[in-house]
Amino acid sequence: MSEQDDRESKAMTEDMKEKALQVTAEDFVNYLNSFGGEIRCSYCGTGDYGVAPDPAGKGTAMVATPVPNFKGVGIWLYPATCQSCGHTIFFSASFVSRQIFKD
Ligand SMILES: [Zn+2]
Numbered sequence: 001m002s003e004q005d006d007r008e009s010k011a012m013t014e015d016m017k018e019k020a021l022q023v024t025a026e027d028f029v030n031y032l033n034s035f036g037g038e039i040r041c042s043y044c045g046t047g048d049y050g051v052a053p054d055p056a057g058k059g060t061a062m063v064a065t066p067v068p069n070f071k072g073v074g075i076w077l078y079p080a081t082c083q084s085c086g087h088t089i090f091f092s093a094s095f096v097s098r099q100i101f102k103d
Helices: 003-011 014-022 025-033 093-100
Strands: 063-066 074-082 088-092
Touching: 014 093, 025 074, 025 093, 074 093, 088 093
Parallel strands: none
Antiparallel strands: 063 074, 074 088
């Protein structure tokens, strides 16, 4: 486990998990757009990244990855997918939700 993974697992308290689940697709799009400019896909160089809602339609889509050798520990990620080629990038749900709810 790297230091970053360790910080990630410790950072995801029950409160942060709840906040990560409350982030809507619109919140995530606004977060991505807060970096300004026209950000294009890093693979095809032409497409815009799109964000999908979760299957229940309440929050933004999220995936979780297990951390090898640590049962019950994982990293939650928000995906953004290129609308031209399908290349998908991931953002840390704990980091992004902390930025969105920091006020
Ligand atoms: Zn692309």
